Amino acid sequence: xxxxxxxxxxxxxxVQAGQLTNKKVxxxxxxxxxVNRAEARAGANRYVGPREQARIQRLENRQINKIFRExxxxxxx
Numbered sequence: 303x304x305x306x307x308x309x310x311x312x313x314x315x316x317v318q319a320g321q322l323t324n325k326k327v328x329x330x331x332x333x334x335x336x337v338n339r340a341e342a343r344a345g346a347n348r349y350v351g352p353r354e355q356a357r358i359q360r361l362e363n364r365q366i367n368k369i370f371r372e373x374x375x376x377x378x379x
Contacts, residue, residue: 305362309334312369321373330369337361 313330316322322330340361344354
């Protein structure tokens with residue numbers, strides 16, 4: 303499974319469990335679109351170098367960590 307699929311499933315699970323509000327989901331989707339744009343820019347010239355790969359992986363890891371933090375906050379809604 304690719305990271306994008308894992309991210310999408312994690313967000314859907316958080317919504318179903320009531321851990322994520324609509325505002326948080328919108329924020330997470332905006333972050334994922336940022337990752338998608340970076341991937342598209344990197345692949346525009348049909349070559350993704352090691353630095354670009356590392357940058358994209360770092361963006362994806364940040365997004366995954368952000369989802370985890372949002373799902374596990376103990377704030378009362």
